[in-house]
Amino acid sequence: MEQVYLLLRHREIPNIDEYDVYVANGGYEGLKAALEKSPDEVIDIVKQSGLRGRGGAGFPTGVKWGFVPKDIFPKYLVCNFAEGEPGTFKDREIVENNPHQLIEGIIIAAYAIQASTAYIYHRGEFSYAAQQLQKAIADAKAHGWLGENIQGTGFSLNIYLHREAGAYICGEETAQLNSIEGYLGQPRLKPPFPAVEGLWRKPTVINNVETLSNLPGILRHGADWYRQWGTEKNPGTRIYGVSGHVVRPGLYELPTNVTARELIFEHAGGIWKGRGFKAFIPGGVSAPILTEEHLDTPLTFDDLAAVGSMGGSGGVIVIDDQTDMAWLTYKMVAFYRHESCGKCSPCREGTYWQKMLLTRIVSGRGTRTDVELLKQVSDQMTNKCFCPLGESSRGVVQAVYKYFGDEMYLHAKDIPVVEAGTQ
Amino acid sequence: MSEQNLVTIYIDGQPVQAPAGTPIVEAAKAAGIEIPVFCHHSKLTPVGMCRMCLVRVGTPARTRTGELELDENGNPVIRWFPRLMTGCTTPVSEGMHVEVNIPEVQDAWRGTLEFLLTSHPLDCPVCDKGGECPLQDLTFAYGPDLSRFYKPYKLHFEKPIPLSELIWLDRERCIYCSRCIRFCDEIANDPVLDFADRGRGQHIVSVSEIPFDSYFSGNTTDICPVGALTTEDFRFKARVWELNNVPSICPHCPVGCNIVIGERAGEIKRIMPRQNEWVNEIWICDKGRFGHHFVSAEDRLTTPLIKGEDGQFRDVTWGEALEYVANRLSAVIAADGPSAVGGIAGGRAANEDLYLFVKFFRDVLGSPNIDHRVAWPVGTGIEQAVAEVGLASESNLNGLGKGTTILMVGTDVNEAQPVTYLRVRKARRNGASVIVAQARRVKEHAEATHTLDYRVGGEAHAVVALLKAVLARVDEPFGAYKKLSGKDEVLVALEALSQDDLLAQAGSTADAVEAAADAIATAEHVVVMIGREALVGAGVNAPTLVDALVALLTATGKAGQPNSGLMALWPHNNTQGANDMGVLPHLLPGYEPADAIGADIDAMLNGTAGLKAMYIMAADPVRDRPGSRAVLENLEFLVVQDIFLTETAQLADVVLPAAAFAERDGTYTSYERRVQRMDEALQPPGDAMPDWWILAQLAERFDAAWPLYTLADDVMQEIAKQVKIYKKMTYDNLEGEPIEWSTTAARHHIYTGTATLNSWFGRQWEVAAEARRPKFALRWHELQPVPTAEGLRAVPQTRLYDNGTLIRRSTLLDQRRARPEVVLSAVDAEPLGVQSGDLVRLARNGVQVEAPARIDKGVPPGIVIVPVDVDGTEWNALTGGGLESPVVKIEKAV
Amino acid sequence: MNNLYQKHREEVDDILSRYPEKRAAVMPLLWLAQEEYGYVSQEAMREVAQICELDPTDVYAVAHFYSLYFKEPVGKYVIRFCTDMPCALVGSEEVYQYLLDKLGIKDGETTPDGLFTAQQAVCLAACGAAPVMQINFQYFANLTPQRIDEILDLVRANGLPPNGPLRFEPREEPSDA
Numbered sequence A: 001m002e003q004v005y006l007l008l009r010h011r012e013i014p015n016i017d018e019y020d021v022y023v024a025n026g027g028y029e030g031l032k033a034a035l036e037k038s039p040d041e042v043i044d045i046v047k048q049s050g051l052r053g054r055g056g057a058g059f060p061t062g063v064k065w066g067f068v069p070k071d072i073f074p075k076y077l078v079c080n081f082a083e084g085e086p087g088t089f090k091d092r093e094i095v096e097n098n099p100h101q102l103i104e105g106i107i108i109a110a111y112a113i114q115a116s117t118a119y120i121y122h123r124g125e126f127s128y129a130a131q132q133l134q135k136a137i138a139d140a141k142a143h144g145w146l147g148e149n150i151q152g153t154g155f156s157l158n159i160y161l162h163r164e165a166g167a168y169i170c171g172e173e174t175a176q177l178n179s180i181e182g183y184l185g186q187p188r189l190k191p192p193f194p195a196v197e198g199l200w201r202k203p204t205v206i207n208n209v210e211t212l213s214n215l216p217g218i219l220r221h222g223a224d225w226y227r228q229w230g231t232e233k234n235p236g237t238r239i240y241g242v243s244g245h246v247v248r249p250g251l252y253e254l255p256t257n258v259t260a261r262e263l264i265f266e267h268a269g270g271i272w273k274g275r276g277f278k279a280f281i282p283g284g285v286s287a288p289i290l291t292e293e294h295l296d297t298p299l300t301f302d303d304l305a306a307v308g309s310m311g312g313s314g315g316v317i318v319i320d321d322q323t324d325m326a327w328l329t330y331k332m333v334a335f336y337r338h339e340s341c342g343k344c345s346p347c348r349e350g351t352y353w354q355k356m357l358l359t360r361i362v363s364g365r366g367t368r369t370d371v372e373l374l375k376q377v378s379d380q381m382t383n384k385c386f387c388p389l390g391e392s393s394r395g396v397v398q399a400v401y402k403y404f405g406d407e408m409y410l411h412a413k414d415i416p417v418v419e420a421g422t423q
Numbered sequence B: 001m002s003e004q005n006l007v008t009i010y011i012d013g014q015p016v017q018a019p020a021g022t023p024i025v026e027a028a029k030a031a032g033i034e035i036p037v038f039c040h041h042s043k044l045t046p047v048g049m050c051r052m053c054l055v056r057v058g059t060p061a062r063t064r065t066g067e068l069e070l071d072e073n074g075n076p077v078i079r080w081f082p083r084l085m086t087g088c089t090t091p092v093s094e095g096m097h098v099e100v101n102i103p104e105v106q107d108a109w110r111g112t113l114e115f116l117l118t119s120h121p122l123d124c125p126v127c128d129k130g131g132e133c134p135l136q137d138l139t140f141a142y143g144p145d146l147s148r149f150y151k152p153y154k155l156h157f158e159k160p161i162p163l164s165e166l167i168w169l170d171r172e173r174c175i176y177c178s179r180c181i182r183f184c185d186e187i188a189n190d191p192v193l194d195f196a197d198r199g200r201g202q203h204i205v206s207v208s209e210i211p212f213d214s215y216f217s218g219n220t221t222d223i224c225p226v227g228a229l230t231t232e233d234f235r236f237k238a239r240v241w242e243l244n245n246v247p248s249i250c251p252h253c254p255v256g257c258n259i260v261i262g263e264r265a266g267e268i269k270r271i272m273p274r275q276n277e278w279v280n281e282i283w284i285c286d287k288g289r290f291g292h293h294f295v296s297a298e299d300r301l302t303t304p305l306i307k308g309e310d311g312q313f314r315d316v317t318w319g320e321a322l323e324y325v326a327n328r329l330s331a332v333i334a335a336d337g338p339s340a341v342g343g344i345a346g347g348r349a350a351n352e353d354l355y356l357f358v359k360f361f362r363d364v365l366g367s368p369n370i371d372h373r374v375a376w377p378v379g380t381g382i383e384q385a386v387a388e389v390g391l392a393s394e395s396n397l398n399g400l401g402k403g404t405t406i407l408m409v410g411t412d413v414n415e416a417q418p419v420t421y422l423r424v425r426k427a428r429r430n431g432a433s434v435i436v437a438q439a440r441r442v443k444e445h446a447e448a449t450h451t452l453d454y455r456v457g458g459e460a461h462a463v464v465a466l467l468k469a470v471l472a473r474v475d476e477p478f479g480a481y482k483k484l485s486g487k488d489e490v491l492v493a494l495e496a497l498s499q500d501d502l503l504a505q506a507g508s509t510a511d512a513v514e515a516a517a518d519a520i521a522t523a524e525h526v527v528v529m530i531g532r533e534a535l536v537g538a539g540v541n542a543p544t545l546v547d548a549l550v551a552l553l554t555a556t557g558k559a560g561q562p563n564s565g566l567m568a569l570w571p572h573n574n575t576q577g578a579n580d581m582g583v584l585p586h587l588l589p590g591y592e593p594a595d596a597i598g599a600d601i602d603a604m605l606n607g608t609a610g611l612k613a614m615y616i617m618a619a620d621p622v623r624d625r626p627g628s629r630a631v632l633e634n635l636e637f638l639v640v641q642d643i644f645l646t647e648t649a650q651l652a653d654v655v656l657p658a659a660a661f662a663e664r665d666g667t668y669t670s671y672e673r674r675v676q677r678m679d680e681a682l683q684p685p686g687d688a689m690p691d692w693w694i695l696a697q698l699a700e701r702f703d704a705a706w707p708l709y710t711l712a713d714d715v716m717q718e719i720a721k722q723v724k725i726y727k728k729m730t731y732d733n734l735e736g737e738p739i740e741w742s743t744t745a746a747r748h749h750i751y752t753g754t755a756t757l758n759s760w761f762g763r764q765w766e767v768a769a770e771a772r773r774p775k776f777a778l779r780w781h782e783l784q785p786v787p788t789a790e791g792l793r794a795v796p797q798t799r800l801y802d803n804g805t806l807i808r809r810s811t812l813l814d815q816r817r818a819r820p821e822v823v824l825s826a827v828d829a830e831p832l833g834v835q836s837g838d839l840v841r842l843a844r845n846g847v848q849v850e851a852p853a854r855i856d857k858g859v860p861p862g863i864v865i866v867p868v869d870v871d872g873t874e875w876n877a878l879t880g881g882g883l884e885s886p887v888v889k890i891e892k893a894v
Numbered sequence C: 001m002n003n004l005y006q007k008h009r010e011e012v013d014d015i016l017s018r019y020p021e022k023r024a025a026v027m028p029l030l031w032l033a034q035e036e037y038g039y040v041s042q043e044a045m046r047e048v049a050q051i052c053e054l055d056p057t058d059v060y061a062v063a064h065f066y067s068l069y070f071k072e073p074v075g076k077y078v079i080r081f082c083t084d085m086p087c088a089l090v091g092s093e094e095v096y097q098y099l100l101d102k103l104g105i106k107d108g109e110t111t112p113d114g115l116f117t118a119q120q121a122v123c124l125a126a127c128g129a130a131p132v133m134q135i136n137f138q139y140f141a142n143l144t145p146q147r148i149d150e151i152l153d154l155v156r157a158n159g160l161p162p163n164g165p166l167r168f169e170p171r172e173e174p175s176d177a
């Protein structure tokens, strides 16, 4: 498959981050088209396009908007630019280079749900991207796309940046809402869902940067245009970010149904240093690991779910045959242990315990019991955590154990050291 | 909850009924089925974070058209949720199935407990929670036998650190349920606790300016489901199972919180709340919890004392002391007649004591000179007003919500009657309107749906303006009570007053008054609370202020209706009882008008009553009203009956040692007129005896034909016979069947914490307005213009931790005891060149004190706030001991 | 009294105007405080609390939840080096160790001259250009020991280059074979 630049348009159009260049290339046409329609019509078009959220869960965007109650004001839109999932780096690239497309998308989404305020929740580290956004917002405002009574439609919108400060959990939508409101960034109970009770208990939609950046095209060219790529249930393109042991790491915007094999071996040039392929993680670190046998799986949400993993954020991490899988697991679990918010016991205690066991295993002090216990502790976390973070931590371990368990036992010392159980 | 929204769910097949929307764990608990919880607490909003309460849940499947899907046997098909659900956050719905006793669920419980114990120190043998610890108990019931976690990897924190000098935090024991944080946020509105850091490093912190800045901090130790939070007071003092738990009533304020005295070896080891959902639910304030040390103070009086010629006291026997008192009093009466004797009985004494005090004075000595209002203004008519239109019996202040309007006039409940704040907050959260009428900012403003600001001195005008605005909204004012006399006079008097004038005098806005009037006129229930500050501030117009409140409640037809009526926020725990028992010069027990009207407390203490002898029980006028010292010194004979050698007692000829609240049976009557029982937990020190016993012995010396009272109960039986309003108040009647409140269960400490179960709920007596055809006379006193004085008015403010006789003995509270200070507005501070922290001098009538200034946004120009009873008598002399709001001179001290 | 407010009155008011409730200004104000003081001191937390009308505890809690608010003083240049899994796959841990050795400090420490603080970071969202680090939130990608040397020299000499989009060089790895 050929790359299609619906989002990474800066790769074809230099300086598209400048307002004039963006407009000269059809910029704000999608918004213009949207403003000529009723909000409900916009929602319908997005529903027809089949656009699914690119933040991780792949929930149909138009359907999510449809949950927003019509008669409660104010409403809010939050653009999720927390991009913290290891292996994911697409949103930053869009914003640094093609910021207007996001701003246009935000205005379209806000119009569709009739939100009067939008917050862009961006990672604390994204200093240049934030500059680009400030500039793009100012330009859009200067040209009448933001502020009071936009283009005489009576619709008003302000966009503000809200800078995150280093907590992966704040990518989770309800934790993000708490974070914006000035509370600890811990997830909230659902229901109520944000669409009904979000920021300050008002209806709020949270969408990912990539999701929103798709809107200008869809509104400008129509749902059918968008559906020319991808599959019936997973239309459009996706930005796949390839990292790890490949020759050409980077971002590849491709129809959603590109296979892992094509992405890794054709676009990304195959395994580096002439080594062999061992495994890949298809959608950011939280997506359970897959192996050789899954290479021909198309990278859509549904196909990946069918093989026990997930589409997630589209970050494909490739692992060569010289990689120690216990070490890999240790690195992943260390991340969750560091980022666990502490709210619920299975995640708070479980990730601590997992990491402790993995530390023993990779440092050569582990026993077979430790490997077994690691599996048992992960099982004990299963389906008990408050939010998906804890579930990911056990999921990645379970997946590695499933495919590479034997390798983990190789780390075990022959003579088990008895560590007295306590309590 | 009405019957209609009851739904039936099936827990392990057993049908259980509960109101729709109840969390599964609560529904199960009510049916006697235990689902273990940690973060869930019946009084707090669910968070579902500890993951202890996981259960399997299914709901009846429905077809697309909404019909129930049935299986081949005609039973509903159940759709089980794919994963276990938290029972604390899943509401019950009709036909829901819940599985508890299945391996999957039991495994989950075991797993969660294993997780929670991974870093737990397991120091149960030295943990104060041991024996009443949900973590310990649930681990025994559902936990694993052995942990698979390796001990050396346990995460360690520095062993307990103080969150404040009152509360210790052991971060190793903490299981992060956030109950304490949520209590502070939701219940107490003192958001001074939070989690810091995240993940496994997370821990509770408080960095408020004053450590753990809350008057309710102790409650967090009760609801903490582990031993992470403990009190300095109880730490390492006893094992909980060794305690003798005695029901009692808090002696500090008129809320009348139900408490339990944890006694061991003749000492109070701790004070805990006793659950009473009508009074304090499961809370008490820190004054109630930590303010008990006066009982065991070294300087308690232990023997009767007689002052010799040399001015020194000597110990005597009861026989000698009583004989001496009888002889001396008789001598005074013989020489100058009974009206030369006066009596003061404080509102701290129990009803039994107060009743016998009145009986002793009126029947035995023949003197009507009795009063209790050392700390309360006289001549306002509030005592009578409460008996007429007081909060109706069978009212439940904790059940208030939508449809209720609470009017708070001149109150500062967080400082003076703290648990009242929790009740008002709860009512507001449940939808009640709260009108805060105050001259300055107080904590209850946080709960205000309406504010009615006035200037000090304008209280009565503001309330009269409000009354007028309410009347304009009532179709047939006073229509509910045909027999009330005086209502036409009131209407005529009101007619003559111009609303604009009233507003101008009050310094209130028409908008505020109109909005408040709306809230009152449209309410189903109206509760009015009036604080001492309002009566003192209103000064000469205080009687009109009271008249207007009575008129407000009667005009709207609310008086006598359940959950409506007037509450006076009295200064002492049993001021209400002192009124009821007739410790007043003009009223007999039960508010019967007296034929013989005696001198009131002002006349007695300023000397105009011309007394020769006085008998003072449980009161310290020299401290509270320093001006009275000379009068008392000049008496021929003074008897003081108290638990300490107070400043007043030091002037006495005879001092009689009394038992403290924990050392006797008795009853107190709270500000909602709830008569409540307490039990004896300890022996009084030395020869100290209960007040009622002393009075009975003394009466015997006068050959009074009193029955033999062997127990306080005997006195109460007589009260029930003699005082109509108390006819139901026998000890038996004050006891109820133990109630399993909706929030409790067999092992209720798991759900609500360690507050103790209760069966002594007390009882409210009926006010006049509750009669089928209420008849009493409305009164109306002409309004006087608000005096405009040059200078600043000193507004006395009660502080929770003052330097009073009782609370002073809890040295634990020294650090947070209020110190003298002068709180003023920036506007007034500026011309004086005063900044926060500068020393200022206050002067009035030759008295002069110095204290640091504090500039506060909440103080309007024209007044300075001065705390009451935080220093010696000089401070009280200047500030009027809380009974005046004098104009003072203020200057910067250099 | 409130230095932060006095100094940045306009910005503070602008921040407050973005949200319906003052509490929401906590994070932006902590950022402002960090820019002002270099780190978020206890005093700064109190100032923020005052502006947001919160108890200092709530601000303390928020400040301590996030890893990018520095609760202790840091160097002029804060290097945050990604050692998360995708970067570690291509050797970031070794390069980070090289950096630490070169600076003569341990993870989390500041050089004695107060110039550099080095911290491990979780994924910096630049995995395609691994190994990566940020200096004062500006990216430096495709790091090798040589690049580290160049960058440190450059920064020591001229300070940070102008901020810009992350650029990465195609990887040229010799084959194992």
Ligand SMILES: Cc1cc2nc3c(=O)[nH]c(=O)nc-3n(C[C@H](O)[C@H](O)[C@H](O)COP(=O)(O)O)c2cc1C
Pocket (backbone or CB within 6 Å): A052, A053, A054, A055, A056, A057, A058, A059, A061, A080, A081, A082, A083, A084, A085, A168, A169, A170, A171, A172, A173, A174, A206, A207, A208, A209, A211, A212, A387, A388, A389
């Ligand atoms: C632990 C966790 C971290 C997440 N991080 C991100 C993130 O960094 N960026 C993002 O867009 N979505 C993230 N998500 C997903 C969001 O919760 C949410 O589903 C998404 O922003 C919705 O947008 P979409 O519908 O456009 O995908 C995360 C979810 C979880 C559970």
Ligand code: SF4
Pocket (backbone or CB within 6 Å): A169, A186, A187, A339, A340, A341, A342, A343, A344, A345, A347, A348, A385, A386, A387, A388, A389, A390, A391
């Ligand atoms: S699983 Fe629990 S502790 Fe982990 S991040 Fe989610 S809520 Fe926080």
Ligand code: FES
Pocket (backbone or CB within 6 Å): B036, B037, B038, B039, B040, B047, B048, B049, B050, B051, B052, B053, B054, B086, B087, B088, B089
């Ligand atoms: S999660 Fe239900 S009790 Fe804690």
